[in-house]
Amino acid sequence: MTHHVEPRKVYFGIFAALMVLTALTVLVAMFDLGRFNIVVALSIACAKAFLVVMFFMHLRFAKPLTQVMVAGGLLWLVILLSGTITDYISRGWLGIVPGW
Amino acid sequence: MSTVSEPIAGTKVHYLNADYGIKSWLLTTDHKRIALLYLAGITFFFFIGGAFAVLMRLELVTPQGDMMQPETYNKMFTMHGVMMIFFFLIPSIPAVLGNFLVPMMIGARDLAFPKINLLSWYIAMIGGAFTLYAVVAGGVDTGWTFYTPYSSTYSNTHVIATAVGVFISGFSSILTGLNFIVTIHKMRAPGMTWFRLPLFIWAHYATSIIQVLGTPVVAITILLVGLERGFNIGIFDPELGGDPILFQHLFWFYSHPAVYIMILPGMGVISELVTCFARKKIFGYAFVAGSSVAIAVLGFLVWGHHMFVSGQSVYSGMVFSVLSFLVAIPSAIKVFNWTATLYKGSIVYMTPMLYAFGFIGLFTIGGLTGLFLATLAVDVHVHDTYFVVAHFHYIMVGGAIMAYLGGIHYWWPKISGKLYPEGWARLSAGILFIGFNLTFFPQFILGYLGMPRRYHAYPEEFQVLNVMSSAGASILGVGYLIPMIYLVWSMRYGRPSPPNPWGSAGLEWKTPSPPPTFNFDKTPVITEDPYIYSHDEEVEVG
Ligand SMILES: [Cu+2]
Numbered sequence: 001m002t003h004h005v006e007p008r009k010v011y012f013g014i015f016a017a018l019m020v021l022t023a024l025t026v027l028v029a030m031f032d033l034g035r036f037n038i039v040v041a042l043s044i045a046c047a048k049a050f051l052v053v054m055f056f057m058h059l060r061f062a063k064p065l066t067q068v069m070v071a072g073g074l075l076w077l078v079i080l081l082s083g084t085i086t087d088y089i090s091r092g093w094l095g096i097v098p099g100w
Numbered sequence: 101m102s103t104v105s106e107p108i109a110g111t112k113v114h115y116l117n118a119d120y121g122i123k124s125w126l127l128t129t130d131h132k133r134i135a136l137l138y139l140a141g142i143t144f145f146f147f148i149g150g151a152f153a154v155l156m157r158l159e160l161v162t163p164q165g166d167m168m169q170p171e172t173y174n175k176m177f178t179m180h181g182v183m184m185i186f187f188f189l190i191p192s193i194p195a196v197l198g199n200f201l202v203p204m205m206i207g208a209r210d211l212a213f214p215k216i217n218l219l220s221w222y223i224a225m226i227g228g229a230f231t232l233y234a235v236v237a238g239g240v241d242t243g244w245t246f247y248t249p250y251s252s253t254y255s256n257t258h259v260i261a262t263a264v265g266v267f268i269s270g271f272s273s274i275l276t277g278l279n280f281i282v283t284i285h286k287m288r289a290p291g292m293t294w295f296r297l298p299l300f301i302w303a304h305y306a307t308s309i310i311q312v313l314g315t316p317v318v319a320i321t322i323l324l325v326g327l328e329r330g331f332n333i334g335i336f337d338p339e340l341g342g343d344p345i346l347f348q349h350l351f352w353f354y355s356h357p358a359v360y361i362m363i364l365p366g367m368g369v370i371s372e373l374v375t376c377f378a379r380k381k382i383f384g385y386a387f388v389a390g391s392s393v394a395i396a397v398l399g400f401l402v403w404g405h406h407m408f409v410s411g412q413s414v415y416s417g418m419v420f421s422v423l424s425f426l427v428a429i430p431s432a433i434k435v436f437n438w439t440a441t442l443y444k445g446s447i448v449y450m451t452p453m454l455y456a457f458g459f460i461g462l463f464t465i466g467g468l469t470g471l472f473l474a475t476l477a478v479d480v481h482v483h484d485t486y487f488v489v490a491h492f493h494y495i496m497v498g499g500a501i502m503a504y505l506g507g508i509h510y511w512w513p514k515i516s517g518k519l520y521p522e523g524w525a526r527l528s529a530g531i532l533f534i535g536f537n538l539t540f541f542p543q544f545i546l547g548y549l550g551m552p553r554r555y556h557a558y559p560e561e562f563q564v565l566n567v568m569s570s571a572g573a574s575i576l577g578v579g580y581l582i583p584m585i586y587l588v589w590s591m592r593y594g595r596p597s598p599p600n601p602w603g604s605a606g607l608e609w610k611t612p613s614p615p616p617t618f619n620f621d622k623t624p625v626i627t628e629d630p631y632i633y634s635h636d637e638e639v640e641v642g
Contacts, residue, residue, distance in 0.1 A: 076313045083353070084346070084353075086413075086415070087345070087404065087413050087416040088413075091413040
């Protein structure tokens with residue numbers, strides 16, 4: 001198995017990007033975007049997580065099996081969130097008031 | 101491949117006598133020894149959990165709450181559940197039989213990470229110690245589910261210590277799962293292709309996926325309860341902007357699949373037992389293997405069936421109800437395939453096979469009553485009654501523990517190198533079957549008639565069925581003690597076992613009993629499918 005070695009400047013570049021994104025999070029928090037507050041904050045957080053996983057954790061150059069495993073973990077997170085959100089957004093949809 | 105010295109007749113060196121002394125056990129990295137460490141640990145927890153059950157069944161002999169306070173009774177069922185689920189059932193088959201057999205069945209010398217394997221045992225024991233501390237210090241009364249706000253706003257018992265114990269033991273479960281996944285991917289002997297793997301391995305692979313993907317969620321959930329209590333961060337408390345139902349979503353996202361952590365390895369055991377004692381190739385290998393993976397995946401889509409009456413949206417309830425019906429399909433595939441394997445087999449009624457028969461029947465009852473509970477309208481009537489209690493005990497005791505005991509008996513000659521007394525074993529299998537049904541079948545009726553679970557007192561008219569249940573529980577207790585005694589006895593006084601007493605086709609039987617430290621003297625090369633039986637291979641003992 002060949003081990004991919006990333007040049008050092010890539011790491012510094014990613015670090016800088018993470019710092020910029022952190023600053024952006026703080027900056028955005030100063031404006032009230034209504035319901036988009038959470039969307040923006042989570043999008044930035046996801047972008048940062050993506051960078052960390054891909055570069056710092058070497059997923060970009062990992063073997064396909066490792067990538068499948070990570071994708072599986074992500075899929076499971078989607079299952080957890082979508083199942084839970086199904087409940088929250090559909091409360092009251094059917095106009096049935098629980099009688100118990 | 102290094103050369104391993106041939107065992108010399110008379111002075112056979114195997115994993116049990118390769119080294120002596122307490123250090124050789126507590127610092128071992130041999131998966132077989134770690135399996136025995138787990139066996140000792142979980143047997144201890146089993147008897148503690150069992151003691152709480154005994155006290156509950158004693159209280160329920162009479163309709164009045166005359167033996168303990170309601171608060172004490174709450175603690176009894178909580179600690180029974182916590183001990184049995186997190187410290188006995190979850191580790192039972194994977195950490196004992198899986199640990200022992202996964203490397204042997206795929207022709208490996210050990211698991212991929214032997215030291216992590218030992219670490220997982222220590223973590224499990226430390227988690228158990230925290231929970232034991234909570235028990236001794238005064239107990240917990242939230243139920244094993246730790247529902248908020250019982251466990252947060254209104255908690256007045258040792259929730260934190262117990263939760264820390266469960267949190268810690270979760271890591272042991274994750275590490276075991278991880279170890280199995282890597283081992284099964286990377287350490288199969290030459291020729292051991294995926295579709296030559298024993299079904300026990302498929303079942304453990306599926307179980308490991310659940311352990312790795314599910315356990316972190318319950319760990320984080322417990323952590324969130326701690327954060328809310330400690331730092332007033334609003335997650336589950338409506339006053340702080342949280343939602344108590346969110347706890348149930350997160351909890352059951354793990355805890356429904358956790359049922360499959362308990363039952364899937366058992367199904368793996370049953371596949372091995374049925375083929376060996378019907379002396380036939382498994383019917384529909386690919387379907388049995390695939391259904392394990394299907395159960396692992398589908399099992400993650402049904403958690404809302406625990407929340408039909410909790411305030412979850414009705415629409416969501418309908419979705420989870422449909423998905424819960426779907427998960428019955430792969431389980432049914434297994435039952436039908438085992439039955440088809442028995443058809444025209446040369447069935448040998450040895451003890452492990454008796455347990456396998458027990459499993460198939462009781463699991464089927466447990467599974468089918470699960471469909472009652474997955475039906476929205478019926479669940480409104482029977483939720484939180486003894487019907488639920490009976491249902492999941494049919495799965496966990498009638499299913500998982502029957503498979504566990506069947507597996508322990510089947511592989512005991514391999515583990516200990518000794519044969520257990522067959523007569524006693526058959527007798528106790530019978531006692532267990534009778535005791536189990538007498539304990540839990542009346543609870544189906546009680547629940548259907550409307551007796552709620554988790555009460556220390558009940559109306560007069562339920563007494564007959566409750567006395568039956570308590571009587572059954574005492575028979576069940578005897579059924580557990582007898583194997584305990586004769587298995588320990590056989591370690592010293594049992595007849596020595598030949599390498600393959602059952603005439604099994606499994607790879608783990610092609611090495612001496614007990615096996616040498618590195619399992620095989622020469623790395624085996626696999627040239628044929630599993631479960632190749634011809635009718636003339638006979639059981640050697642009996
Ligand atoms: Cu469930």
